[in-house]
Amino acid sequence: MYTEGDAAGAGAGRRGGVERGTVMRGVGDPLSPGWAALEGGEALGLDDEEVSARFPKVPSLPVSAECAEMILASLGGPPAPPEWTETMGFKVRGVGPGPTALNFTYQGEKKVATIHNVFAVIRGLEEPDRYILLGNHRDAWTYGAVDPNSGTAALLDIARRYALMMQRGWNPRRSIILCSWDAEEFGMIGSTEWVEQNLMTLGSKAIAYLNVDCAVQGPGFFARATPQLDELLIEITKKVKDPDNKEATVYEMWTKANDGIDIQRLSGIDSDYAPFLQYAGIPSVDMYYGKDFPVYHTAYDTYDWMVNHGDPFFQRHVAAAGVWGLLALRLADDLILPFNYLNYTNQLRGYVDILNNLLDGNISVHPLTLSIQALASVAKEVELEAEKLSAEQTTGEPGVLRRRALNDRLMLAERGFLDADGLPYGQWFKHLVYGPSDYRSRTSFFPGIAEAIWRSARMRSGEGQASIQHEIWRVARAIQRVADVLGGRPL
Numbered sequence: 001m002y003t004e005g006d007a008a009g010a011g012a013g014r015r016g017g018v019e020r021g022t023v024m025r026g027v028g029d030p031l032s033p034g035w036a037a038l039e040g041g042e043a044l045g046l047d048d049e050e051v052s053a054r055f056p057k058v059p060s061l062p063v064s065a066e067c068a069e070m071i072l073a074s075l076g077g078p079p080a081p082p083e084w085t086e087t088m089g090f091k092v093r094g095v096g097p098g099p100t101a102l103n104f105t106y107q108g109e110k111k112v113a114t115i116h117n118v119f120a121v122i123r124g125l126e127e128p129d130r131y132i133l134l135g136n137h138r139d140a141w142t143y144g145a146v147d148p149n150s151g152t153a154a155l156l157d158i159a160r161r162y163a164l165m166m167q168r169g170w171n172p173r174r175s176i177i178l179c180s181w182d183a184e185e186f187g188m189i190g191s192t193e194w195v196e197q198n199l200m201t202l203g204s205k206a207i208a209y210l211n212v213d214c215a216v217q218g219p220g221f222f223a224r225a226t227p228q229l230d231e232l233l234i235e236i237t238k239k240v241k242d243p244d245n246k247e248a249t250v251y252e253m254w255t256k257a258n259d260g261i262d263i264q265r266l267s268g269i270d271s272d273y274a275p276f277l278q279y280a281g282i283p284s285v286d287m288y289y290g291k292d293f294p295v296y297h298t299a300y301d302t303y304d305w306m307v308n309h310g311d312p313f314f315q316r317h318v319a320a321a322g323v324w325g326l327l328a329l330r331l332a333d334d335l336i337l338p339f340n341y342l343n344y345t346n347q348l349r350g351y352v353d354i355l356n357n358l359l360d361g362n363i364s365v366h367p368l369t370l371s372i373q374a375l376a377s378v379a380k381e382v383e384l385e386a387e388k389l390s391a392e393q394t395t396g397e398p399g400v401l402r403r404r405a406l407n408d409r410l411m412l413a414e415r416g417f418l419d420a421d422g423l424p425y426g427q428w429f430k431h432l433v434y435g436p437s438d439y440r441s442r443t444s445f446f447p448g449i450a451e452a453i454w455r456s457a458r459m460r461s462g463e464g465q466a467s468i469q470h471e472i473w474r475v476a477r478a479i480q481r482v483a484d485v486l487g488g489r490p491l
């Protein structure tokens with residue numbers, strides 16, 4: 001990935017860098033699809049059909065831009081699509097075959113390796129069975145000063161700061177778990193296997209998962225979150241000093257750069273939040289400094305690059321650790337969980353408006369509108385209930401139980417978006433609001449509906465409409481489930 005204008009950062013590597021990446025489809029260990037890879041546990045064979053289906057049939061090898069130009073410039077044959085020239089930044093004439101012949105030597109190694117996740121647990125004093133998880137991966141394609149070690153440095157600094165607080169007598173109310181994942185670059189294998197292994201425990205006890213991958217890849221704060229966490233994230237950024245402007249907070253510079261709040265969502269499958277949110281339905285956050293960086297996944301992702309370009313004074317690292325660590329503290333210590341489902345409702349309404357514009361009049365979004373209405377009224381009631389319980393002085397068992405009951409509903413509501421049948425893109429992905437869809441789809445939400453719209457263009461019209469309508473119903477039922485869980489009405 002080469003970002004024009006940032007090229008100075010890459011130095012000599014600008015056109016000579018080779019971007020590594022996995023070509024495996026989906027996430028997790030291919031030998032244990034849908035269950036945890038454990039020593040002595042069930043594992044498919046390397047030659048199993050299901051395993052080979054996860055890998056491309058054609059040998060694949062990343063090359064540098066310099067090398068690609070040399071190869072492409074030598075091709076004749078029918079003219080290349082204009083996008084090729086646009087993307088590459090040099091003239092690509094033909095698509096071949098020939099006249100040049102290319103010698104391609106590929107040495108693939110197919111072997112099973114052992115990976116290690118590492119955890120640090122601070123046991124909660126009052127509610128040890130409720131978990132706040134902070135995660136970052138530890139494996140890197142090359143030196144990994146940005147990806148992932150900037151995040152690892154931040155995680156270690158949070159551990160250091162929490163340890164200092166504990167020496168002064170602090171203990172969190174709920175348990176805080178620091179997670180260092182292995183094999184993220186190969187398809188989120190470390191985190192995915194762990195989530196698969198602990199699905200029921202996480203499903204009933206995990207409050208939130210806070211992910212940081214590349215903590216610092218340049219200037220400017222960026223965040224992605226599930227919408228009930230937006231408000232908390234915004235509040236926290238008001239408490240942390242901006243790393244590039246001593247007079248301002250992270251919040252001030254962040255909103256200035258975006259003309260307001262810009263929190264993206266988590267539909268991608270590009271870091272370890274994917275199994276937590278898209279498979280287990282756990283509210284999640286992902287954040288970083290710097291939109292992208294030119295030496296991504298190349299041998300130039302080094303300490304030298306970080307010191308010269310990414311974060312010369314390491315103050316962005318400090319800010320990233322500050323936001324991340326404070327987020328976890330609030331989630332671990334607040335008596336009532338700081339989740340805002342009214343905000344989730346507004347986001348869903350926005351999605352339905354966009355969807356309505358994409359659809360022709362024969363398809364009804366009414367089921368979605370109705371279920372969002374139900375969620376909105378429940379979210380409003382819950383907000384009042386939370387205010388009342390926060391102000392309430394009741395100590396002892398009755399107060400504890402009332403707060404715990406509300407917190408459980410707040411914690412479990414997100415799980416309602418999960419659907420056992422999963423997404424058309426892959427059944428393993430269970431979340432019907434955020435998840436992957438075919439790359440040609442036009443939206444970053446409701447992946448099942450988006451995929452149905454894309455497919456319907458290739459079907460007889462009645463059939464296509466019916467499949468879109470079915471996907472709309474599935475999402476509507478999921479939203480209703482969320483409303484039911486959040487409302488907590490007795491059956």
Ligand SMILES: [Zn+2]
Binds near residue numbers: 137148213214
């Ligand atoms: Zn990474």
